[in-house]
Amino acid sequence: MDKRYLKSNVFEAFQDRLSYIFSEFDYVYVSFSGGKDSGLLLNLVLDYKRKHNISSKIGVFHQDFEAQYSMTTEYVEKTFEENLEDIEPYWVCLPMATRTAVGNYEMFWYPWDDEKEELWVRKMPVKEYIINQENNPFVYYKYKMRQESLAKQFGRWMRDKHKGAKVACLLGTRASESLQRYCAIVNKQHGYKGKCWITNQFKNVWTASPIYDWEIEDVWLANYKFNYDYNKIYDLFYKAGVAPRSMRVASPFNDSAKDSLNLYRVLDPDVWMKLVARVQGVNFTSIYGKTKAMGYRSISLPDGHTWKSFTYFLLDTLPENIRKNYIKKFSTSIDFWHNRGGGLPGSVIHELIMKGYKIELNGVSNYTKDKKIRVKFLGDIPDDTDDIKFTKDIPSWKRMCYCILKNDHMCKFMGFSPTKEQRVRTEYIKKKYEKIHEIGVKVL
Known part of the structure; x- marks a missing residue:
């Protein structure tokens, strides 16, 4: 926690950010998963509230995915029960579409699916603040909606519930966890009054990541220094x-x-x-x-197949909705590399030319940090690019095949961004739920 951030360490910077949030927003709530980051964030916010005698309660939103470690459930329940005087609790146990990557026969599974109650991993929690199908004031909920949409629409509902208040949802996201999180958090285009760690969701609804520059060491040091409670599953992880x-x-x-x-x-x-x-x-x-x-490590191509033919073979074995999802992704990628081209460094371009690849330069890529040259591939996409040593970020049928073998429905292995995927309603969800009423459940 002694890491320098501008003229202060990350803890001092967090205090300044929280002061700014409470001065700018009418209602503040924390998205609490039961993990180390959101748990620390909630403890820090509650400490700040008590230290500065803030009279209003802090909202706490917990999105329950049904299948989780028993210690996570115990930690969440303990945290809620011990802080009821200071928090406005919302423990959401509604059926929602959640991505699965453990098989090619289901793109989604549905926590708290009322059609499969006999298979639930655990019983429905029994607390007055549990939001489920029998107790659901959340008017923006749609039956089996995407988990990301549920979390986002919850902020909109909180704004309405508090009569149009200016709402901030605090997230325990840290930029160092991945490049994608870094790009999502440090978003200058949609920042709030020059604060890039605050992002607009709807009118008067914002998300904020006040610990975005913390490292994992800072998280555990804070838990130790302030004697915060945390999910004890992490102790078992460490021992394992x-x-x-x-x-x-x-x-x-x-x-x-x-x-x-x-x-x-x-x-x-x-x-x-x-x-x-x-x-x-x-x-x-x-x-x-x-x-x-x-598909975690290198695999051998079956006899008699090219990577292209093997990809087509695998596609033919998949359920229709899964197959259509992959074909849509693959077609988008092929079209991109044929008609627009991706930015590649000069060393890679030179190697492609020397190895006889049919390519064409197509101007400068504004999406790359150092304005790399865009390269289009002429003719068919290469079967594999194993002979290119400087990078793997070029198209091939082998990369497409790997996505199927890895159950990578979002095709991250090919460079597709999750944020783009979140904008796409798959045909599977549309077809299955197109007749369901917009509200989904009766408002109590």
């Missing part, structure tokens, strides 16, 4: 030899958590037994998540 940056308490079926899915078998066997029955592909992914079977 999991690297701090790989510790995840999110949905066990998503892209970031699937590689460590097998930890449930060891750390929480009762939950593990239910996970196997809950979503297709769980047991297979836990065993083979870091092996060739999941």
Whole structure:
């Protein structure tokens, strides 16, 4: 926490940011997942509230994904119950579409699916502040809506609930966790009064990431110095030899958590037994998540196939909705490299020319930091580019094939951005739920 940020350390910078938030916004709530970052953020905000005698309660929004470590549920419940005098609690247990990367037969699974109650990983929590289908004042909820949309629309509802108040949702996101998070947080285009860590969602609804420049070491040092409570599953992670940056308490079926899915078998066997029955592909992914079977390491091309023909073969084995999703992504990529081109460094361009690749230069790429030259590929996309040593960020049928083998429905391996994916409603969701009423459930 002694790392310098401008003229202060990250803790002092956080205090300044929180002071700014409380002076600018009418209502503040924290998005609390039960993980280390959101847990620290909530503790810091509550300390600030008490120190500065802020009379209004802090909203706390917990989006419950049903399938999670028992210790996470215990920690969330304990945190809510111990702070009821200072918080306005919202524990959301509504059916929502959540991405799964553990198999090619389901793009989504649905926590708290009322059609599969017998398969729920755990029973519905019983508290007066639980929001579920029997107690749902959340008017912007649509039945089985995307989890990202649910969280976003919740802020809109909070604004309306507090009579048009200027609302800030505090997120425990840190830029150092990934380049994508860095780009999402440090957003000057949609910043608030020059504050790039505050982003607009709707009219009078903003998200803020006041610990965006903290490192993981800062998080644990703060917990130690201030004697904060935290999710004790992290102690078990540590004893199991999991690297701090790989510790995840999110949905066990998503892209970031699937590689460590097998930890449930060891750390929480009762939950593990239910996970196997809950979503297709769980047991297979836990065993083979870091092996060739999941495309994690290099694989051998089957005899008689090119990467292109093998990709088409794999596409033919997939359910229609999954196949259409991949074809749409692949077609977008092929069109991009044929008609616009991607920015590549000069060393790569030289190597492509020397190796005989049919390419054409197409001006400067404004999307690259140092204005690299755009390169278009003429003719068919290469089958593989294994002979190019300077980069892997060029198109090939092998990269497309890997996306299928890795259950990478979002095609991150090909460079697709999650933020773009979030703007796309898949045909699967549209077709299945097009007849469902806009509100979904009756407002109580």
